[in-house]
Amino acid sequence: MFTKYFSLALLIFFSLALNAQQVTTVVTNSGIDDALVIDATGQLFGVRYQGSAISRWVPFEASTTVFSDGFNTPNGMAFGNDGTLYMADNEGNKIYKIDTEGNATIFVDDFNNPSGLIFELDSDTLIATSYTGNRIAKIAPNGEWFPWSTGDQLNGPVGLCYDDEGRLYTGNFNNRKIIRLGDNGEQTLIGQAPGNSNQWLGFIAYAKGYIYGTLFTQHEIYRMDLDGNGTIILGSTAGTVDGDASTAKFNGPNGIVATPSQDTLFVSDYNTRALRMITGLEDGTTSASTALAASLHWSLSPNPATDTSTLRFELQKSSSVSIQVFDQQGQLLLQVLDRQNLLAGPHQVHIPMAKLPKGSYTIQLSVDGGRPVSRGLVKQ
Template sequence: MKRIAALLAAIALVGTARAETLKDICGDCTFEKYASCGEFLEGINFDKQGHAWAVGLMSGAIIEVVDGKCGVRAKTGGKPNGARFHADGRLFVTDQQRGVLTFDPRTNAITIFADKIDGKPMVNANDLVFDDKGGLYVTVPGTSSYLDHSGQLIYFAPGSSSAKVVADKLPYPNGVAIEADSQFVNVGLYGDKTIVTIPSATNPGTPRTAYAAVRTEGGIGPDGMARDSEGRIYWANFFSGAIGVTDTRGFVLGYAKLPDDAGRFTTNLAFYKGYLYLTEASKGEIWRVKVSTTGQALYYQP
């Protein structure tokens, strides 16, 4: 009964949410170029010094961006696809060929955190997000697609490098975000133009089951994702040169588009100090747009 009462209370709050438009968030949503790295960029993050970090999928590079200038700090020896900072300062990296890695910016050391799921090789690890206790969610599309629903969402409990499968039979799970209370996980299904909401590994008894939260438009499908402090979902809409945004009730507000001469391979995004930053992979550029909101508090807060 308590769970049902909490669910009804949440629905009531959603029902009183004010009307919103994309203009409320980013005005005319004009992007400015922040950096040109010349890499197939993914996994943008910020550290406590205000430096941006990203990875180069094709080159294996771990890239630090200082004052708009890109420098390669290390190579993973594989194909890094996503990155998130841990609270201890290490950068966790998903690598298509090597699984989940850690990179220590203080020593440049790279180690394998995990490369197997139930004793089998982890194939095409894609993106990742930490919950509020330091547990780690990773999307693993493997060879999945619109026609092949074999992708997985896995979870590593705090302090553990053993993967637990949270959801499977997914059509190319790609970007991943988590609700502020860590009770539900948002997963972008790149192979189905859908963002689904799934009960987290730490919320097994909830009456709120997995459901399709957002249907995306344009491009191929949702890539990297983020949430703001008010609960909106943002996603890089790959092959459309745009970011999609929902309101706090889950309705799609619209798409903030890069300039016409920018590339269309929009891959990942991150909030930092009044801006939303976006990686575009075909030209290896980082763009940003001024926003009126802040990003959701992260396990690692820059």
């Protein structure tokens, strides 16, 4: 339930955006460079990883105020049902609980590099990612914890979010993979954002059928549907420029959170500590990429594969098509098609996997030189 100020301001911005994705800087020097979370009243809380404080922002005031201070490297956050804020102190190896007055006490001590936090649905059990431990733990209300999901696909897990069906996802900072987690911690690769081994995925958030992620070193916002079709929707080179998809720029986007209405995203710029807002998520100006993924009717099977997987898609018109295979470090391994002209209609392209080692790969498909759509493929 937002405050009346939050609702009024959003209404104004929605009217201006006219259902087109629009980026607006709401606080220029917020003191926030990392994780974001919104409380039950619509107030936004953010941390400064290269600092020691948690700041609070009341929409749409001109500045933030320090809510709690004295931490090592504050990182992911989550609110409990009673309004208590929980915060992962990454290099401090602790998880804190912070009351409504900003008073902090240690909730879990000696937890290896906690990064992201989220509460189990309809429960007081806290879920925490361990960045260097490559694991996800569940933590009881008394602070006792146990490893719940470990190894396999996890490589620097940080962000956590739920979809509308209550399914849990995590994002790997190191290799930009987005993974769905089952009831018993089993891991299913959904997809992987584009990039190389020196390019990272910050946090993730869910809104209206998509998982959004911050591509920290690429200064871009990535969007993936729940079938693994993904594309860059905002950003290019480093900058702090407001506007639509044709002009907007970010500078180390890192924290990201969706409002409960799922109409708006807030993003923290790590390099400038600017707090940014993205509106018009339903009918964005870059929806052409999403429309492309839908119009292609594309599928990849079998997946997992052993020797060959077949990529099936449909072109609405004669087009130049490129298909590439990348490893989890973002290195190009196979150029299956290179700007090959194909006629309108259905197509099948075989992806040769026999000579590749077992592991996870990303298949990228681009049409007429546009931004690619991507999907994860596992080699058994």
